[in-house]
Amino acid sequence: MNRIPDAVVDMYEQLPVPFGLVRFGVAPDHPEVKKCQEKFEEVAASPRFNFVGNVNIGHDIPLKQLVPHYDAVLFSYGASYDKKLGVPGEDLEGVYSARAFVGWYNGLPEFADLNPKLDAGEEAVIIGQGNVSLDVARILLCDLGELRKTDIAEHAASALAKSRVKSVKIVGRRGPWQAAFSNKEARELFNLPGAHFAPLDESFFPGEADAKALSRPQQRLLKMFKSPAKTPAEVAAKNWTFKFLLSPTSFNASSTDPTSLSSVTFTKNAFDPPTSVFAKDASVVATPESEVLPASVAFRSVGYKSAKLPEMSDIGVPFNDRRGVIPNDGRGRVVDPDSGPGELTAMHLPGLYCAGWVKNGPTGVIATTMDDAFATADTIVQDWAQQAKFIDGDAGGWDALRDEAKRRGLRTVSWEDWKKIDGTERAKGKELGKERAKFVNKEDMLKVLDA
Numbered sequence: 200m201n202r203i204p205d206a207v208v209d210m211y212e213q214l215p216v217p218f219g220l221v222r223f224g225v226a227p228d229h230p231e232v233k234k235c236q237e238k239f240e241e242v243a244a245s246p247r248f249n250f251v252g253n254v255n256i257g258h259d260i261p262l263k264q265l266v267p268h269y270d271a272v273l274f275s276y277g278a279s280y281d282k283k284l285g286v287p288g289e290d291l292e293g294v295y296s297a298r299a300f301v302g303w304y305n306g307l308p309e310f311a312d313l314n315p316k317l318d319a320g321e322e323a324v325i326i327g328q329g330n331v332s333l334d335v336a337r338i339l340l341c342d343l344g345e346l347r348k349t350d351i352a353e354h355a356a357s358a359l360a361k362s363r364v365k366s367v368k369i370v371g372r373r374g375p376w377q378a379a380f381s382n383k384e385a386r387e388l389f390n391l392p393g394a395h396f397a398p399l400d401e402s403f404f405p406g407e408a409d410a411k412a413l414s415r416p417q418q419r420l421l422k423m424f425k426s427p428a429k430t431p432a433e434v435a436a437k438n439w440t441f442k443f444l445l446s447p448t449s450f451n452a453s454s455t456d457p458t459s460l461s462s463v464t465f466t467k468n469a470f471d472p473p474t475s476v477f478a479k480d481a482s483v484v485a486t487p488e489s490e491v492l493p494a495s496v497a498f499r500s501v502g503y504k505s506a507k508l509p510e511m512s513d514i515g516v517p518f519n520d521r522r523g524v525i526p527n528d529g530r531g532r533v534v535d536p537d538s539g540p541g542e543l544t545a546m547h548l549p550g551l552y553c554a555g556w557v558k559n560g561p562t563g564v565i566a567t568t569m570d571d572a573f574a575t576a577d578t579i580v581q582d583w584a585q586q587a588k589f590i591d592g593d594a595g596g597w598d599a600l601r602d603e604a605k606r607r608g609l610r611t612v613s614w615e616d617w618k619k620i621d622g623t624e625r626a627k628g629k630e631l632g633k634e635r636a637k638f639v640n641k642e643d644m645l646k647v648l649d650a
């Protein structure tokens with residue numbers, strides 16, 4: 200907006216509230232991370248920016264109807280699905296995707312009724328070893344007193360208060376030196392008061408020569424693994440550990456209640472070649488051995504996934520289903536993947552751009568995602584300056600679509616509306632002694648606007 204005079208930006212959001220995974224993904228005990236919302240507030244303050252909330256593009260307004268009213272359309276709708284493991288028992292009660300669990304404790308309307316069975320038993324198993332897995336573990340293990348003061352959904356705080364989970368195992372298919380989590384997230388778990396870390400098998404620790412070959416972050420991680428437990432097992436209320444070289448093969452029902460989870464069976468893996476234990480890109484192969492971990496609740500945390508919007512292909516917007524991304528030239532231009540030897544040189548589809556997880560896949564933190572968005576914005580500015588071809592439409596934008604939205608009976612939410620919802624959530628939070636009390640369903644969010 201700063202660099203194209205008179206440019207107007209309309210931002211459509213399916214929920215009545217903004218901020219995507221900053222509100223519904225980032226853990227409640229990471230309030231400092233959510234500070235990036237202030238940057239978004241600055242953008243929203245411009246009279247040439249319109250927030251159009253509570254409009255699900257592709258459902259409430261078809262893309263076919265939207266696109267002809269713009270010079271350019273930027274897709275940055277994130278990754279609203281999760282990858283499945285494809286093993287028997289995955290749909291048993293007690294088995295949840297990390298995306299659902301995270302959405303539940305963060306008040307995402309889609310998962311307000313998840314009601315995870317945290318009171319069914321003491322053993323939790325998390326499959327996957329990325330930062331999201333560590334968030335899930337921390338929420339299961341941490342002190343509820345502190346958590347209650349955050350913006351955690353009230354229903355989650357109440358359920359966690361009744362949780363019987365005492366032991367958390369975070370399971371990966373490879374070893375500690377291949378795991379995806381960052382040291383910062385690991386350190387938070389190691390430092391968690393009241394939670395004992397059960398030490399690792401020493402075979403994962405390098406000898407002197409191998410230790411020297413580890414990267415700096417890996418050496419810091421090694422130090423964490425080797426440090427004496429902050430909370431000794433005898434006094435700890437809860438315990439946790441990492442389990443390595445295990446791939447799940449089935450979630451097993453309890454013999455007394457065939458609809459509920461009682462354990463998870465894993466195939467044991469081995470490094471291939473066996474000497475690659477410390478290599479970042481080491482591969483593993485399955486062995487004939489297996490291991491069963493007891494579990495009253497299990498979380499699969501093996502990644503998020505984007506999907507195409509309805510009718511995307513009808514209007515000529517490509518989607519790579521395998522990678523779960525919109526094909527692009529790496530600088531944010533949506534390309535026709537069939538037009539070139541590779542996506543980087545393929546033909547740009549005029550006026551179509553993408554950014555964030557739907558452009559790159561579901562990896563990257565807020566800082567990298569923001570940089571990526573700035574890069575796509577630079578590309579649009581550059582194309583505009585070079586008078587590249589854009590969408591051949593009426594450029595009427597939201598003004599041209601407003602009547603259509605009314606005809607369809609849509610209750611749209613403006614930035615001023617959001618500020619009312621925001622104010623009410625903060626005020627309710629203050630009464631409860633917490634940062635914010637989130638509304639967890641759309642009706643309650645919209646009711647604020649009718650008051």
Ligand SMILES: Cc1cc2nc3c(=O)[nH]c(=O)nc-3n(C[C@H](O)[C@H](O)[C@H](O)COP(=O)(O)OP(=O)(O)OC[C@H]3O[C@@H](n4cnc5c(N)ncnc54)[C@H](O)[C@@H]3O)c2cc1C
Pocket residue numbers: 211212213214217218219220221224225226229232254255256257275276277278279301331334503508554555556557562563564565566568
């Ligand atoms: C559990 C979790 C914890 C995380 N914790 C951290 C952290 O602590 N620190 C950090 O730096 N990063 C963290 N991240 C990463 C960070 O959240 C992402 O890098 C970033 O949010 C991705 O931005 P995005 O815009 O691509 O997607 P999103 O943030 O998902 O935004 C996409 C938006 O599009 C909307 N949308 C989807 N479909 C439609 C549609 N059809 N019509 C209209 N709107 C639609 C969604 O509702 C959403 O608001 C975390 C991620 C997860 C999953």
